[in-house]
Amino acid sequence: MPDVYADVVVDIAAGNLDRVFAYKIPERLAGQVDIGSQVMIPFGKGDRQIQGFVVNMTGQPDYDVNKIKEISQVVNSELAIESQLIRLAWQIKKVYGGTMSQALKTVIPVRRQVRAIVERTYGLNPDHFAVSQYYEKIKNDKRYEARKRLIDFFLAPALSGEDGGVSLSMEDIKAGVKASKTVVQALVDEGILVEQTFRRYRSPVKAYMPPEAAVVLNEEQQRAVDDILNDTSHLVHLLFGVTGSGKTEVYMALIARILEKGRQAIVLIPEIALSLQTVSRFHARFGDRVAVMNSRLSDGEKYDQYLRAKRGKVDIVVGPRSALFMPFDRLGMIIVDEEHDGAYKSENTPRYHARDVAAWRVKMAGAKLVLGSATPSVESYGRAKAGIYSLHTLTSRARSGSRLPQVSVVDLREEFRRNNKGIFSGKLLKYMEEALARKEQIILFLNRRGFAGFVSCRSCGYVFKCRHCDVSMTVHTGGMLKCHYCGWEQPLPKVCPQCGSPYIAGFGLGTQKVEQLIYQTLPGVKVLRLDRDTTAQKDSMENILEKFRRHEGDILVGTQMIVKGHDFPNVTVVGVLAADLSMFSNDYMAAERTFQLLTQAAGRSGRDQKPGQVVIQTYNPEHYSIVCASRQDYLSFYRQEINYRAMMNYPPAVHMLVVLALGRDEGKVGKQIHALAAVVKDFAAKNHGGEMILVGPSDASISKGKDVYRKVFYLKHKNYSALIQAREFLEKYMRTSEYSREVSLQFDMDPMSVY
Numbered sequence: 001m002p003d004v005y006a007d008v009v010v011d012i013a014a015g016n017l018d019r020v021f022a023y024k025i026p027e028r029l030a031g032q033v034d035i036g037s038q039v040m041i042p043f044g045k046g047d048r049q050i051q052g053f054v055v056n057m058t059g060q061p062d063y064d065v066n067k068i069k070e071i072s073q074v075v076n077s078e079l080a081i082e083s084q085l086i087r088l089a090w091q092i093k094k095v096y097g098g099t100m101s102q103a104l105k106t107v108i109p110v111r112r113q114v115r116a117i118v119e120r121t122y123g124l125n126p127d128h129f130a131v132s133q134y135y136e137k138i139k140n141d142k143r144y145e146a147r148k149r150l151i152d153f154f155l156a157p158a159l160s161g162e163d164g165g166v167s168l169s170m171e172d173i174k175a176g177v178k179a180s181k182t183v184v185q186a187l188v189d190e191g192i193l194v195e196q197t198f199r200r201y202r203s204p205v206k207a208y209m210p211p212e213a214a215v216v217l218n219e220e221q222q223r224a225v226d227d228i229l230n231d232t233s234h235l236v237h238l239l240f241g242v243t244g245s246g247k248t249e250v251y252m253a254l255i256a257r258i259l260e261k262g263r264q265a266i267v268l269i270p271e272i273a274l275s276l277q278t279v280s281r282f283h284a285r286f287g288d289r290v291a292v293m294n295s296r297l298s299d300g301e302k303y304d305q306y307l308r309a310k311r312g313k314v315d316i317v318v319g320p321r322s323a324l325f326m327p328f329d330r331l332g333m334i335i336v337d338e339e340h341d342g343a344y345k346s347e348n349t350p351r352y353h354a355r356d357v358a359a360w361r362v363k364m365a366g367a368k369l370v371l372g373s374a375t376p377s378v379e380s381y382g383r384a385k386a387g388i389y390s391l392h393t394l395t396s397r398a399r400s401g402s403r404l405p406q407v408s409v410v411d412l413r414e415e416f417r418r419n420n421k422g423i424f425s426g427k428l429l430k431y432m433e434e435a436l437a438r439k440e441q442i443i444l445f446l447n448r449r450g451f452a453g454f455v456s457c458r459s460c461g462y463v464f465k466c467r468h469c470d471v472s473m474t475v476h477t478g479g480m481l482k483c484h485y486c487g488w489e490q491p492l493p494k495v496c497p498q499c500g501s502p503y504i505a506g507f508g509l510g511t512q513k514v515e516q517l518i519y520q521t522l523p524g525v526k527v528l529r530l531d532r533d534t535t536a537q538k539d540s541m542e543n544i545l546e547k548f549r550r551h552e553g554d555i556l557v558g559t560q561m562i563v564k565g566h567d568f569p570n571v572t573v574v575g576v577l578a579a580d581l582s583m584f585s586n587d588y589m590a591a592e593r594t595f596q597l598l599t600q601a602a603g604r605s606g607r608d609q610k611p612g613q614v615v616i617q618t619y620n621p622e623h624y625s626i627v628c629a630s631r632q633d634y635l636s637f638y639r640q641e642i643n644y645r646a647m648m649n650y651p652p653a654v655h656m657l658v659v660l661a662l663g664r665d666e667g668k669v670g671k672q673i674h675a676l677a678a679v680v681k682d683f684a685a686k687n688h689g690g691e692m693i694l695v696g697p698s699d700a701s702i703s704k705g706k707d708v709y710r711k712v713f714y715l716k717h718k719n720y721s722a723l724i725q726a727r728e729f730l731e732k733y734m735r736t737s738e739y740s741r742e743v744s745l746q747f748d749m750d751p752m753s754v755y
């Protein structure tokens with residue numbers, strides 16, 4: 001039998017993941033050592049026995065085999081949380097590519113130098129009872145008064161309990177008596193006071209809300225909870241509930257039951273929906289057993305949360321994508337809220353999707369995964385229809401008296417013809433004025449993402465699309481229109497090919513501009529703006545949302561940040577200023593994203609007793625994503641979208657692997673991407689018959705960034721495994737290829753953004 005070697009990480013607790021040491025797996029341990037195994041190894045001078053974790057296994061180590069020592073034994077702790085996380089990292093690397101070290105760093109946070117917060121308290125030294133002697137000693141000192149005042153304060157009967165006094169922090173002392181840090185320190189030095197230190201964990205959640213009792217679940221909610229908990233044949237559950245149907249209450253009821261069983265829960269929420277309001281609801285319900293993660297926390301705060309989890313101090317974590325890797329060893333459930341959200345896909349290597357990795361993790365842990373959304377991704381809904389996931393539906397709003405809003409679609413071409421060049425249609429303006437008169441609030445939503453470069457005709461709404469791909473083309477320098485999927489290009493015409501109008505332009509409208517226009521149109525209203533500019537500072541997003549909640553603004557204007565999860569009972573009008581901006585953002589998910597955004601945005605209206613109105617302004621009133629969103633008809637959207645994906649060979653009909661080549665020399669990047677495409681075509685023909693589809697190569701949509709050229713092709717296949725094989729083949733090919741140094745490769749499995 002050939003020798004097998006293991007790479008071992010020895011310093012995992014300290015987050016030192018880059019250094020691995022090679023060890024031989026001795027014959028007697030064959031079959032017992034696996035990725036993630038905890039092992040004892042001889043280490044360093046004198047071969048001290050230490051523990052480590054196996055992160056890789058190979059037949060050919062990079063190190064001189066004659067110098068490699070043997071693993072001494074396998075520690076029998078299959079349940080070590082590190083073992084599970086390492087196995088998860090291995091699977092991430094296998095499916096999404098990248099190195100094992102990158103994958104390990106994804107699942108185990110690297111400990112930076114973080115300063116622990118040390119709390120100091122002071123109390124009278126019980127061993128030093130001769131205070132009067134001390135007074136005598138210092139009576140001629142100028143500093144006598146200040147010291148006596150402080151000691152007397154500690155001696156005050158109200159403070160000195162039976163067991164000899166209290167411990168007070170510097171703030172407590174200052175609140176009770178005039179004293180400085182210097183005086184306190186001097187008394188500590190003289191042995192009159194004693195200082196105690198202990199480590200305080202930083203917790204970003206404070207008790208913002210009083211403890212909250214559970215609501216009484218309605219019938220649909222209760223059935224979802226029971227079915228999810230009782231179902232033993234599904235690992236993954238899709239909770240499909242319309243906006244405001246009380247999904248969060250379902251999550252909390254599930255968690256309560258998981259905790260009763262002594263297990264732990266992870267709740268993932270997209271970063272921008274991770275509002276104070278949501279977090280507070282969990283905190284009000286579960287108290288200090290909740291840890292919160294978000295990217296605005298300092299490294300110290302993040303690391304403290306990680307430690308608290310590892311030491312069993314928390315049972316629930318609420319956070320974005322990365323909270324998936326909380327070191328819970330009694331994990332009972334993972335909940336992924338707004339499961340359709342693109343934020344669950346990592347934008348760094350390894351580009352994993354949290355939804356899929358969560359499914360692997362619950363499988364390892366014997367736990368359950370619950371995916372929740374009002375607008376499920378077509379992947380997830382498809383799997384639920386196929387019986388792979390079990391489906392639970394909430395069809396109506398939970399709050400008594402609340403109905404889904406009434407939605408109208410306004411054709412912007414009509415408005416243009418009526419000579420309305422403003423940004424508000426007659427209908428939207430009328431609803432806004434009525435709401436303001438009733439002292440109700442309004443949300444105006446402007447989607448700016450992904451329309452950079454997209455061009456349309458201002459008078460008829462015609463959008464320039466690639467004749468081969470059915471995706472919109474973008475303008476490149478020199479006035480060329482180009483398709484990112486196939487590379488087809490054509491010059492930008494001077495007049496619209498559909499109506500002959502010369503008004504061809506991008507729709508360049510920012511939130512700031514909208515704010516100005518509101519003030520012009522509706523003098524006297526108070527506008528709050530939520531976008532990347534106004535939320536750049538820590539906590540400013542919360543401040544704006546809280547102001548709006550307190551009705552310190554009549555109208556909230558914002559980008560997609562405002563559509564997620566918020567619950568403002570007084571909002572009765574939601575206006576979507578131009579729904580098309582996300583539709584032609586040149587990717588195959590554009591329709592799905594448009595449908596989701598519109599449905600979610602509409603879901604912010606009329607969440608309490610007062611009826612809600614929604615106005616969607618668009619150049620494409622007939623497009624199915626807009627028609628279905630206006631009817632809040634997910635099923636009919638799903639049916640049309642899944643047909644489109646199947647017809648065009650896009651996920652989930654196939655899996656799709658992006659191969660992106662990057663380098664400073666454009667010629668070499670071009671040669672390399674063509675060489676890669678050629679060899680992989682060959683490979684696919686030999687191994688996968690005609691089933692693998694190759695699209696490209698072409699320039700990436702951002703064809704150059706920071707002087708690095710980007711070129712891309714796509715591989716499509718029904719099976720994940722075929723694409724994994726193709727990727728591994730390309731990785732191997734790269735190592736020996738001519739430009740392996742000048743050109744680097746990146747992969748993205750089932751991309752959610754445009755390349």
Ligand SMILES: Nc1ncnc2c1ncn2[C@@H]1O[C@H](COP(=O)(O)OP(=O)(O)OP(=O)(O)O)[C@@H](O)[C@H]1O
Nearest residue numbers: 215216217218243244245246247248249398399565
């Ligand atoms: N059973 C119930 N009885 C009364 N009120 C409820 C019940 N369930 C939920 N609610 C209330 O209804 C409102 C909406 O609930 P929640 O925020 O959980 O909905 P959601 O489905 O998560 O919404 P969205 O997807 O739109 O963000 C909340 O104010 C919540 O307190």
Ligand SMILES: [Zn+2]
Nearest residue numbers: 457460496499
């Ligand atoms: Zn036109």
Ligand SMILES: [Zn+2]
Nearest residue numbers: 466469483486
């Ligand atoms: Zn094309």
